[in-house]
Amino acid sequence: MNILNSSTLDGLHPSVRRPPFDPTQLAPGIVHLGVGAFHRAHMAYYTQRAMGKTPEDTIAGDTTWGIRGVSFRSTAVRDRLRPQDFLYALAACDNEHEDIEIIGAVRDIVYAGDNPLVCPALIADRETRIVSMTITEKGYCHDPATGQLDENHPGVLLDLESPDKPVTAIGALAEGLRLRRDLKSGRLTLLSCDNLPANGSALARILRRYVELVDPSLLAWIDDAVSFPSCVLDRIVPATTEDDRTHIANTLGVRDESPVIAEAFSQWVLEDDFRAGRPAWEIAGVKMVSRADEFETMKLRLLNGPHSACAYLGYLAGFATIAQVVATKEFPRFLLRMMDEEIIPGLVVSAGMDVESYKLSVLDRFANPALAHETRQIAMDGSQKLPQRLLESVRSALEKSLPLDCLALSVAAWMRFVTGTNENGESIEVSDPLAPKLLDVGQAGAGDATQLVEGYLGLDEIFGSDLRQSDRFKVAATAALATLYEKGTLRTVTHYAQR
Template sequence: MTVMTPLRDELNAGSLAGLPAHVQRPGYDRSAVKTGIVHLGIGAFHRAHQAAYTDDVLASGDLRWGIVGASLRRGDTRDALAPQNGLYTVAIRSGEGEDLRVIGSIGDVLVAPEGPDRLLAQMTAPSVAIVSLTVTEKGYCHDPATGELDEKHPDIVHDLAHPDQPRSAIGFLAAAILRRRMHGLPPFTVLSCDNLPSNGRTVHRILKRFAELVSPDFGAYVASEIACPDTMVDRIVPATTEEDRDRIRSELGVADAWPIMTEPFSQWVIEDNFPSGRPAWEKFGATLVEDVAPYEAMKLRLLNGSHSSLAYLGYLAGHQTVADAIRDPGIGAFVPALMNDAATTLQLPPGADVEGYKSSLIERFRNTALKHRTWQIAMDGSQKLPQRLLGTIRDLLAAGRPIDRPVLGVAAWMRYVAGTDEAGNPIDLRDPLAADLRQLADEAGLVADRLAPALFSVRAIFGTDLAEDSRFRDAVISALARIIEHGASAAAASAAAATGHLMGHGEHS
């Protein structure tokens, strides 16, 4: 691990000993740590979640699993952490107070565009056994509706033409796997920690197709030799604010350029498939299983589906944070009702307490200490809707059950895409498809039976089945009309109270 010269007045190796006694800090020799993991997408979530689990492993005495992180776009994380020797604070917040912990598992942060070859060299190091990812849904360069590689994605086109100068996570994985094979090194395990359905199988499918486009032989190698375990990750991590930085500085007595705010809850369910070895994460709270799918579906449909719905409805109604939105009477009644509908589509994991899980989610949403912004959750909706809401809707349609509640989340996203909230304030739409979505919305106008059909045309979100299903189309148009006419809170209250039954053949009560 890289250890740089300490700087004064900053959190770094030299200032650790002087931190207040209540601040937890690394007690192991960081200079003796080996790099066993390269992580692509070194954002706030990874630093609050996987890096914290790995810090526990290092503290237990197993020093093989240090992390080198990589940013695939910008250098802001590197710029913040490099002067701090990779150290940063995790502030665990609840209504009972705040616990501070300094994490030491990240030894270096690379910036891929500044030196692709340096990152590839690190991924090819013999000590590296795992390459993990939190690159968000859009970072997989795939079609969210089908889960297949988007072969026309500009980064994929570039990476196939310039394999030694990749831009995408998929391009880096393929180039590093090929180099390791050429050097006779065992392949690393690819560990996706993003909110994708069957994320391991999804990245394996995407990576295999990319490799096939390089050569049939390489495609066959990836298919047979590269392990991509499924995972489910869960922890709420709001964006850090200047107020957060100021308060952490007052607590530590030194500046931390990028502390991380999070909640006490953390969950990590992992398919135990690591041919080249792995840290003993299960000793520190992770769950190792044969089949992640039931856990993943419960989280995606109960937590993520309600989180996105709450974010769109809440933002439209003027609520800046999740805690404010869940306290809105209409939205607060709607979210648990939505969870109840989604729960009927689940095959629960062994011993699951679904009622307890739903109750815990509501309590987490009500955590006023987090200040999790609805706008942050609302980002990248085109990539999130298929797995968070549309899978639930498909299953409910197949069972002939009501879809009025989950389609309200879809309709709220459509109203959000229209570009203004209910007070007429402009919305800063952040989405890979933002330009196309705004053009469709602007041309249609804020009219439900024009706006919804225009957005149904985006096959990357809705596919062809939902876009052509009259039951789905009618329900979304009706929900969107209610939001436009009565507002998000009133529409949520109405949906929460609804008891209608889907009759099929396009008829709704």
């Protein structure tokens, strides 16, 4: 079977959307760090829609916003997409329909591991006007509890020794900005697209601290020339399977080695603060706002928090996917109780924000059987995700004297998971930057809920110093973890859903 590329594009089935422009004629205006599935299902999708003239649009697009990608982890995405001229299929799926679109907004991908100077050079290039990133929470080399740069992070220490040969994304950004200043390449926007609270402000804080350590003279130029808008991104994008590749190949009639599968729902709320222009994302459905914080809080707490709860509890209960978890009777009741009684009353909601509709849409999206979103995948890197997804809701519940039993059970399920042993005594592979510490606590606790809660709450880089001092949360988490050990996950979820 032929592969998807520029020469086979015109022969695809008429039902498949093509790029509304000639991908080979795009001028690069965006450099994106971390060209994973989420970026290709979200920002690249919106950028394509903004650049070209689609059948539904009457506005001709500005095709100077092609995306040059940088991978930090491996060459896998580059190696799969390069023979395809960086074209790939995006399949948006709901319960009854699948819409396939060929995305051509990505024009090149380089691997930073081949040459530590390549990413800074792209950032300094005069054609580059936006540098965006989906490097995951751990890519920011920060302390999740405080949001500050982790100055003892191994990668940061290497970059401080050799700032002109960076190995981290933060180091590459700083070196790229230094080169850009020296070359007088003009203003720039740095756009974080990761699930961090106030992601733009977080990026600015972390980067500025790193710059203070390596070249304080750069700070004044950054203040003048660089903006850091925050944004909220929402789309469920599971890992692509070999079955997905086979299905896409059968539909297209050509082989795509790197298709992306996503839900039909997609949302992007973006602060309109760009120093050197931007694509006309609003014509593609992006909501441009002056502040994104309230949208962000609702999304982190009402979507990401319950998603993580489903991942840890669902995995422990033996479910492979989120759709399987919410197909039970117990879990939707548990999630609704947690959202209605413990999360929503702690939110600050402005006029025009329909929290009730958003809550119900979350459950519908979790139930989408077309998405095989694995509980194991979502459970990865929990130490980096827990603070913003669940612990801020815990803090709000404590502050406002709200119930918190379901939140405590969700955190206890994470604790149970990172001990490294499931309910059958089998090993769990804990994929997390703090895995050695987490497993040490689990081994020392030896299944004793009181010791385990004391040990995990003592990890200030996750829980801060406040939650270990909260007797109310400590008691609730200990009771929840003890019940998980005593009754098992399904019986525990049923019990908590009915309390």
